[in-house]
Amino acid sequence: MTHSADLETLIDMMAKLPGLGPRSARRAVLxxxxxxxxxxxxxxxxxxxVAATARECLNCGNVGTTDLCEICESEKRANGQICVVEDVADLWAMERSRVFKGRYHVLGGTLSALDAIGPDELRIPRLLDRIRTEEISEVILALNATIDGQTTAHYIADQLPDLEVTSLAQGVPIGGELDYLDDGTISAALNARKSF
Amino acid sequence: MTHSADLETLIDMMAKLPGLGPRSARRAVLxxxxxxxxxxxxxxxxxxxVAATARECLNCGNVGTTDLCEICESEKRANGQICVVEDVADLWAMERSRVFKGRYHVLGGTLSALDAIGPDELRIPRLLDRIRTEEISEVILALNATIDGQTTAHYIADQLPDLEVTSLAQGVPIGGELDYLDDGTISAALNARKSF
Structure with a gap:
């Protein structure tokens, strides 16, 4: 032992954060x-x-300091659109693009047969509630383009036969070079080609 | 703003830690x-x-919770050897190898003409003091094998003409493959070859 027990505890805890390991935790602590x-x-x-105040928004699952997050409290954001995302990180990523002006719904994960995660383990019943009670005209599925993400998107779309359900476009990312893109992205971009 | 000011501050501060950036700080905070x-x-x-208790050891510069760190307080470690390292991280790395049984001296950096860091900006005067007052028989220079590290090593050795001054061996690291080593390491290992 070259350092105190508290220091050791601090390093061990920092090493548990995503993106940090024992070595980088030691560097960060020093x-x-x-x-x-x-x-x-x-x-x-x-x-x-933050530990004392942070809580999940009771409505959408975003992280905030009040029972309702700023987006759910803002009347301006009640434009009839609801954007469904997997995680709070995805909500923040959408907000950084400053394009979407509606409200969000954070599922808290994706459906996964392997991990035994069904609709009730996610915030899907709450989403259906919201669609019944809030005046929603369009549900935008902004789920990750992974197999689990797309399975979840299809499941949600199936629950909402009478509503406009859209999803993010798939194609070549801005600044992307074709030579570095995978086959799936190129074929999706080709299938969804638009007149120039 | 999608999250509270405190959350924003927390993310900004986490992003300042070495090894973390804005994206990994957001992930870590979530x-x-x-x-x-x-x-x-x-x-x-x-x-x-730790913020309330951590302090630099007045003797060697190690981080601890008391005026003298555990190593400087331990009589067992007063074996006449003093190992000079650049940083506390290097001291911890040496301790992990469990081979060295003496005491340490943390310089707090290296001499650098470019950054105007001279001997008085480092803990070098204190090292010379310690060598005068403690019964030191050998000074082991465990400085990084960089240009600044080696410059600092030569400077310290020059100050101690009457003492045994050694430095870590240079050569092939354990598990290292020759094909992946740089030319400098291979020539250092060849020059320092030993009978088998």
Whole structure:
């Protein structure tokens, strides 16, 4: 033991974060200790604040500090569109593009037969509730283009026969080079070609 | 803004840690919020403890919770050897190998003409003090095999003409394949060859 038990605990916990391992956790902890007053203390404080206040929005599953998140509270965002995403990270990614002006619904994962995750393990019943009670005109499925994501999209679309259900376009990403794209993306882009 | 100011601050601060960027900081924060009682709160607590207690050892520069670190306090480690390292991370790396039984001295960096770091910006005067006052028989220079590290090693060796000064051996790392080693390492290993 070259360092105290608390330091050891801190390193072990940091190493559990996604993207960090034992070595990078040690580096991060030493960096924080070097900048104790600028980084370690404020970080501990804000973590404690977030731990005390962060909660899931009861309506959509976004992370916020109130029972209803800012998007669900904003009347402006009640434009009849609801965008269904897997995770809060996906909601944030959509928001960063600043294009979508409606509300969201975070499923909290995808259907998965292997992991025994059915509709009731996700926020799907709550989505159907919302579609009944809020005035929804269009459901936009922004699920990941993975097998589980697409299975979940099909399941949700099947539950909503009377509603306009759309999904994100698939094709060549902006700045993408054809030579580096996989066959599936190229054939999807070709099938969905548009007049120029 | 899709999330609260505190969340934003937490993500910004996490993104400043080495090895994390904005995207991995968002992932880490969402992960912590999902495991709030298991990870976020305990992590905040232990960070606050470490922020309150962590300090540099007055003798060697190691990080600990007391004025003198565990190694400097242990009489067993006073075997006359002092191992000079650049950083606390290097000290920890040496300790993990469990071979060295003496004490350490953390310089806190390397001499660098470009960055205007001279001996007085490092813990070199304190090292010379320690060599005068503690009973030191051997100084082991365990500095990185970089140009700045080796410059610093030569500078320190020049200050200690009457003492045994050694440095870590250079050669083929354990498990290393010759085909993947750089020319410098191979020629160093060849020059330092030993009878088999």
């Amino acid at each position: 960096h924080m200790i070097k900048k104790k007053s600028l980084l370690l203390s404020p970080l501990a404080d804000v973590m404690q604040t | 992960h912590m919020i999902k495991k709030k009682s298991l990870l976020l709160s305990p992590l905040a607590d232990v960070m606050q403890t």
